[in-house]
Amino acid sequence: TRSTRPQRLLRAVQKKAIKGDPQSVISTIDYFCRHSEWAMNVGDEKGAILDSVVCEVSPSTALELGTYCGYSTVRIARLLPPGTKLITLEFNPDYAAVARQIIEYSGLQDKICLVEGASGDLIPKMQELFGIKTFDFVFLDHWKDRYLPDIKLLEECQLLRKGSILLADNVICPGTPDYLEYVRNSPRYESKYFKSHLEYTKVEDGLEKSVFLG
Ligand SMILES: Cc1cc(-c2n[nH]c(CCNC(=O)c3cc(-c4ccc(F)cc4)cc(O)c3O)n2)ccn1
Numbered sequence: 001t002r003s004t005r006p007q008r009l010l011r012a013v014q015k016k017a018i019k020g021d022p023q024s025v026i027s028t029i030d031y032f033c034r035h036s037e038w039a040m041n042v043g044d045e046k047g048a049i050l051d052s053v054v055c056e057v058s059p060s061t062a063l064e065l066g067t068y069c070g071y072s073t074v075r076i077a078r079l080l081p082p083g084t085k086l087i088t089l090e091f092n093p094d095y096a097a098v099a100r101q102i103i104e105y106s107g108l109q110d111k112i113c114l115v116e117g118a119s120g121d122l123i124p125k126m127q128e129l130f131g132i133k134t135f136d137f138v139f140l141d142h143w144k145d146r147y148l149p150d151i152k153l154l155e156e157c158q159l160l161r162k163g164s165i166l167l168a169d170n171v172i173c174p175g176t177p178d179y180l181e182y183v184r185n186s187p188r189y190e191s192k193y194f195k196s197h198l199e200y201t202k203v204e205d206g207l208e209k210s211v212f213l214g
């Protein structure tokens with residue numbers, strides 16, 4: 001049967017990128033998605049904003065919701081200080097299988113723990129599975145209708161601490177209106193919008209950065 005888009009993206013990485021070089025994996029994916037086939041990676045423009053927030057936070061514990069092919073996973077992990085772990089959750093086993101291979105190709109597998117399952121089921125298990133007390137940084141890039149329930153779950157499970165940073169992709173396109181309304185109006189968050197574009201297009205999109213105030 002015909003290959004899937006993630007499989008074609010993986011093939012491009014295996015063909016064009018330098019093994020063990022995260023930047024070449026990132027550049028290969030961006031080139032493929034701009035010139036061959038669009039895919040829902042955070043992309044180079046929003047990726048640069050993601051990089052600057054990760055560098056600013058320099059997290060000891062980080063969580064990514066929505067791995068997809070592992071593009072943002074590699075972007076984040078390449079900037080993490082030694083000894084820190086990025087936990088990334090992926091629901092779709094086919095996406096997860098491709099992401100594991102892209103992460104391995106980049107050479108960053110020791111900094112990354114990819115867990116398959118739904119965010120709503122896995123978040124309450126973070127303490128028991130990983131001994132995580134709180135997350136310094138959370139990147140939300142999964143189902144857009146799960147952003148709000150999942151940060152409420154993070155709050156309930158006491159996985160956020162005063163100063164935890166949440167960065168959410170796609171708050172304009174596809175859009176997460178209920179999440180935006182919540183973080184922009186809740187006294188427990190200080191929020192800021194970074195205007196950008198939907199990956200590889202001219203369509204408006206952006207990232208919302210929210211600090212949990214405790
Ligand atoms: C643990 C867990 C994980 C998941 C999960 N894992 N992987 C995903 C993918 C989610 N991402 C998107 O749907 C998405 C869509 C667009 C888009 C599409 C089509 C358009 F026309 C315009 C924009 C753009 C993006 O940047 C996106 O990120 N969900 C789900 C549940 N639980």
Ligand SMILES: [Mg+2]
Pocket residue numbers: 040041042141169170
């Ligand atoms: Mg996204």
